[in-house]
Amino acid sequence: xxxxxxxxxxxxxxxxxxxxxxxxxxxxxxxxxxxxxxxxxxxxxxxxxxxxxxxxxxxxxxxxxxxxxxxxxxxxxxxxxxxxxxxxxxxxxxxxxxxxxxxxxxxxxxxxxxxxxxxxxxxxxxxxxxxxxxxxxxxxxxxxxxxxxxxxxxxxxxxxxxxxxxxxxxxxxxxxxxxxxxxxxxxxxxxxxxxxxxxxxxxxxxxxxxxxxxxxxxxxxxxxxxxxxxxxxxxxxxxxxxxxxxxxxxxxxxxxxxxxxxxxxxxxxxxxxxxxxxxxxxxxxxxxxxxxxxxxxxxxxxxxxxxxxxxxxxxxxxx
Numbered sequence: 117x118x119x120x121x122x123x124x125x126x127x128x129x130x131x132x133x134x135x136x137x138x139x140x141x142x143x144x145x146x147x148x149x150x151x152x153x154x155x156x157x158x159x160x161x162x163x164x165x166x167x168x169x170x171x172x173x174x175x176x177x178x179x180x181x182x183x184x185x186x187x188x189x190x191x192x193x194x195x196x197x198x199x200x201x202x203x204x205x206x207x208x209x210x211x212x213x214x215x216x217x218x219x220x221x222x223x224x225x226x227x228x229x230x231x232x233x234x235x236x237x238x239x240x241x242x243x244x245x246x247x248x249x250x251x252x253x254x255x256x257x258x259x260x261x262x263x264x265x266x267x268x269x270x271x272x273x274x275x276x277x278x279x280x281x282x283x284x285x286x287x288x289x290x291x292x293x294x295x296x297x298x299x300x301x302x303x304x305x306x307x308x309x310x311x312x313x314x315x316x317x318x319x320x321x322x323x324x325x326x327x328x329x330x331x332x333x334x335x336x337x338x339x340x341x342x343x344x345x346x347x348x349x350x351x352x353x354x355x356x357x358x359x360x361x362x363x364x365x366x367x368x369x370x371x372x373x374x375x376x377x378x379x380x381x382x383x384x385x386x387x388x389x390x391x392x393x394x395x396x397x398x399x400x401x402x403x404x405x406x407x408x409x410x411x412x413x414x415x416x417x418x419x420x421x422x423x424x425x426x427x428x429x430x431x432x433x434x435x
């Protein structure tokens with residue numbers, strides 16, 4: 117029984133991490149893998165993409181082989197200690213005590229640790245289960261700075277805790293996060309200076325400090341290449357060609373800007389960025405997500421050396 121894999125999607129706020137998560141989730145489920153998407157933001161953006169009012173704090177199926185869950189800090193704490201203590205009376209007395217709540221609120225990284233611990237339970241094979249719950253878990257992560265904090269937690273715990281179940285859990289999480297066969301971080305950017313700079317900074321921290329596996333970066337909302345080189349030269353020579361020429365010049369400039377930022381990301385990461393087109397209608401349809409997701413999933417899995425499908429993928433429904 118093979119263990120599942122994890123994808124963390126990160127980037128500067130507003131770059132479209134949720135859209136990329138949804139696209140990858142639909143593509144993975146369509147390829148036959150039991151897939152879970154995790155919403156970490158409190159704004160319900162992932163739920164809205166699937167026209168769901170609100171996601172539950174426990175995984176629920178929203179499409180064939182595709183499930184989703186929203187992170188609820190209180191639920192994370194209660195579920196973890198319920199499994200740890202195993203006696204409901206002790207669990208309830210502990211969690212309902214004012215001193216424990218104060219400690220949990222003050223303890224740095226506890227919610228991040230519990231989120232990672234839950235991710236682990238959703239992808240790890242269990243002796244007591246016929247198979248792991250999910251072949252692939254995709255985390256719609258927080259903005260880059262908070263993501264760095266999240267992924268740094270296991271290493272910080274290892275520096276603080278010398279023995280016991282907490283250290284064992286931290287060792288397991290560190291092993292999962294640094295295993296390129298099971299985990300990859302996907303940086304998402306826009307073709308903008310600030311977003312690219314933050315992507316490169318995050319890349320350096322995750323690669324050089326935490327030694328985590330990263331995929332090629334994704335540049336979202338890229339203008340397509342609509343004109344050949346000779347056409348671009350002709351359009352440039354028409355200084356006053358009317359609104360159509362102005363629109364063409366704008367499209368050319370935006371494409372060239374995207375290519376410039378793509379070169380910067382390639383120099384800084386050593387990987388060719390994957391490009392996701394701009395949705396000019398302003399409305400992203402399920403067919404758009406499926407089309408982008410299939411291409412991105414193939415590129416990211418090939419880049420990570422994972423083959424064409426998540427491990428344990430199946431061709432039949434399993435829920």
